[in-house]
Amino acid sequence: MNATRLAERIASLGLPGSATEPIEVDASTGDALIAELTTNRVLGLFVSGLEAGSVTCDDGVADRAVAAHDEVMSQSMRIEIMAIRASTILSDAGIDHRLLKGAGLAHTVARTPAERSFRDVDLLVSAADISKAVQVLIGAGAQRLQPELRLGYDQRFGKSVTMRLDDVEIDLHRTLCPGPFGVWMWPNDLFLLKDSVTLGNIGIPTLNRTDHLVHACYHAALGQVVPVLSNLRDIALLAGVGGADTYDAERFDETVARWKGRAVVRRAVGLVQSRLDVDLTTSLISYLHEPVNSSELAAIDPYLTEDPSGRFAALAPSTLRALPMVDRAAYALAVGLPDGTSPRDRVSALVKRRR
């Protein structure tokens, strides 16, 4: 069994439907597997599997896995502290927000936080607040990594603003994804309900479980051509495996329909089924069989660009088509002629980007 398939089996550990016999890792595969698990942010499952006896390997591989996991956990804890800090900064400025993905899910959905690592802080703010949130974080010492394309772009069209504070990346999201599906969603829906996760004795606002599941599906389906396994496991854990939903299936379906996201969920569920050994709930499985609008299906294609640097350019035409007519000129101007670039420079930059 190669490292990729082994990683998928390990990412399925503890999920109903996964194999119960111990997973044997031979010495020749060990280092490749540790690298694969680290990239997929599920190394903690391997380490907990070692302790539970559901994974076996020689002592050398085990020692290297434990050392690698120690390093990953140190990084995750540092990022978690930054999540607390950034959330506190926003709260002190009166900016409502939601902690997304890793740091929130590690403490609420994963069996233990040590099984779910993460690489950055993701916070959702409303479009109305994003400029203020950027300024507040800059005031606290953060740097914005890319300038705003044109005044107002972040608030009207941007998916997120990436910032860095003390070498930790903070993604300040306006929506959950770029491109047409970002246009079709209604991010303010995500502020209607709120859960909380306690980090460092501080309650941090996070998405409601059903909204977390919506986000997990969007992230898995549209974030990368091959999503990391932790994202797929998140979907299985959030949905509730083995027949009983642990989310509000009716609200989930309504949101997905309103956001024109059936094709997104179909792709996400298909990825979970093809890569993890898990029995998903029938509510989610139904997305594999229900009809999906052809324009929604076609809208997924530009997200699956192999070259990540070409993604922005690939999504621009479909984003333009998805926008209301009234917004198209402003979007085209921002993307085609950002502030601070002459037309000649911008054309040159676009040509380079497409190569």
Place this chain on the structure above:
Amino acid sequence: MSEQGTALPPSDQTRYQRVAHVERQVARGRRFVQSLDADTPTQLSGSAPMIWDLLADHGSVDEIVAMLQQQFSDSPDVIAGGVRVAIQSFLDAAIAEEVT
């Protein structure tokens, strides 16, 4: 990981508390604890994770010793010695502080 210092051992009635922190239970019975002001985690091993957990609800050496006596047959002096060492290491790593 933070290094342990050499300050005087804590007294048995003084009250201590854990500072705001994040933590992870990692492999081989170890715990990583990091205060919100620190750059790196402190590694707790052996009996230290258990004493760390007890410190959440029991603030003095005497109280923690009383709790551990219910679980272990060692003499109170032996247990107290271990608890003092552990709490001192928490203080040195700035993951716990004296309640004033």
